[in-house]
Amino acid sequence: MVEIVVLLALGYGMVITFMVLIMTKRMAALVALALVPIAFGLIAASPDSIGKMMIDGVTKLAPTGVMLTFGILYFSIMTDAGLFDPLVKCIVRFVKGDPLKLLVGTAVMSTAVALDGDGATTYVICAAALLPIYKRLGVKLQYMATVLLMSIGIMNIVPWGGPTARAAAAMHVDVAEVFIPLIPAMLVGLAYQIAVAAIFGLRERRRLGVLSCPTEVSNIMAVAQVPSETRRPTLMAPNLLLTGVLLYCLIKGVLPLPVLFLVATALALMLNYPKLKDQQERIASHASNVLAVVSLIFAAGIFTGILSGTGMLDAMSNSLLNVMPAWMGPYIAPATALLSAPATYALLSNDAFYFGVLPILANTASAYGITPAEMARASLLGQPIHLLSPLVASTYLLVALLDINYGDNQKASLLWVFGMVLAMIGGALLFGVIPFVSNL
Structure with a gap:
């Protein structure tokens, strides 16, 4: 009993210390992920066993690190080559002075450009292409x-x-097992x-009407068509085909994600x-972007490896299970999805x-037959709200811009x-x- 109480105290102490350090900006996430678990782990276990836990954690996350490395590189290369340029030009032609078309086109264009998963890149590309039209209309x-x-x-x-x-790494599951089922959502x-873009567009159409600005649209298109030294307009079709096949x-899961992105990046x-x-x-x-993300994943291997290997995670999950109302346990997946938004x-x-x-919630959910992959998916559904966080x-x-x-x-x-999160x-x-409710 004493050992469980100690592990419980160390586990919550480790998580709280980690959160406080990165939220108060006293440590970078990379530094905290590596050093905080070592400090607490040495209290709970011997140095030799701690080393094995860290290696086990890093090894489990290696495929995720490889996938991220080449995933970021691939879409960055495609952006450099101008894969999204025709879409920009198409949206500009489509607008023709209509606020409704402009906002719906913005939704379509920004979602396509955001395929690289990077907010900053998407904002810069969309603002450069569309901001003059917004201001003109x-x-x-x-x-x-x-x-x-x-x-x-x-x-x-x-x-x-x-x-x-991050979610897949924390749950020690394959990224594809988490992501592919999420596509319908x-x-x-x-x-x-x-639909929201259309509502905004209809409001602006009623307020402004449909305006004609052929000169401005032509000028914007001319600017968009100026190629940079990295653009490869003659290779648009092969690039599109390669991305479609990827x-x-x-x-379809033809090959593991890390292998697919490695091969696709080499071909690109x-x-x-x-x-x-x-x-x-x-x-x-693009090396700095890759390093910033991938280094966190490998450092997370140390954190999750020690948290799990020392028994802290089990102790924390059991404590959560004991204080959780009995009626809530079977609904922990949708509860996690809702919690992830404000959290x-x-x-x-x-x-x-x-x-x-998430590891604490997932370990608790396992008592109700809910898998780590399902909990990882649930935890991602609040991401739209996270983009509004002061931390982003x-x-x-x-x-x-x-x-x-x-x-x-x-x-x-x-x-x-928040409406999008609920949807x-x-x-x-x-x-x-x-699952809405556990089958157990």
């Missing part, structure tokens, strides 16, 4: 901000976006986003940048939630984005992505 820029935030809220769930990899979110193989580099110097430049230009918005960073809280740097970039007030953006977007949770329950 007089459409409220707040509507654009809300639509863009919803796009990233959906597409941030792609495996290479970050949260899915993401499509429900996309339908909701387009996504098909990903959904050879296709678009056959010269060795160009390949090295493309890889180097990652106002209380915790993604790192703190996925590596600190890319949102500051968005409001700066559009020159709108950060607080006003929070107030204007929060309810719409995605509803879709997840409808399609059986997560």
Whole structure:
């Protein structure tokens, strides 16, 4: 009994210390993920056993780290090569001075551009292409901000976006097992986003009417068509085919995700940048983005390895199980989905939630027959709200690009984005992505 109490105290102490350090910005997430569990683990176990726990944790996360490395590189290379340029031009042609078409087009374009899972890139591309039209037509820029935030809220769930990899890493399950079943819920979110964009567009159409601005549209298209030195417009068809085949193989599970992205990245580099110097430049230009994400995944292996290997996780889960009302246990999957929204918005960073809280919830859920993969999926459904968190740097970039007030953006977007969370949770329950109630 004494040992369990000690493990319980160490486990909660470790998680709380980790959260406080990264939320107060006293340590970077990478440093806290590595050092905090070692400090607490040495109290609970010998140095030799701690070393084995850390290696076991890192080994389990190696495939996730490889997948993220080449997933980020692949879509970054495709953006460099100009894969999304035709979509930008198509949206500009489609708008023709109609606020309704502009906002729906913004939803479609931003979701496609957000395929790389990176909010900052999406905001910069969409603002550069569409902001002049918004200003010319007089459409409220707040509507654009809300639509863009919803796009990233959906597409941030792609495996290479970050949260899915964190959830899979914390649960020690394959990323594909988490992500692929989530696709129907993401499509429900996309339908909701387009519906909201249409509502905004109809409001602006009633306020402004449909305007004609052929000169401005032509000028914007001309700017969009100027190729940079990294663009490969003549290779658009092969790049599109390669991306289509990659996504098909990903959904069908033809090969493990790390292998698919490694091969696709190699092919993309050879296709678009056959010269060795160009390949090295493309890889180097995105190395910092890759390192920032992948280093966290491997450091998380230390955290989860020690938390689980020392028995802290079991002790914490049992304590949660004892205090949880009996009626709530079977509904822990949808409860986690709802909890993830406010938790990652106002209380915790993604790192703190996925590596600190989710393992405890999942271990408790196992008593009700709910799998770690199902809990990982549930935990991701609140991600759209997380994009509005003060902890998310890319949102500051968005409001700066559009020159709108950060607080006003929070107030204007929060309810719409929370509606998306509810829509995605509803879709997840409808399609059986997560169980509404335990079968036990």
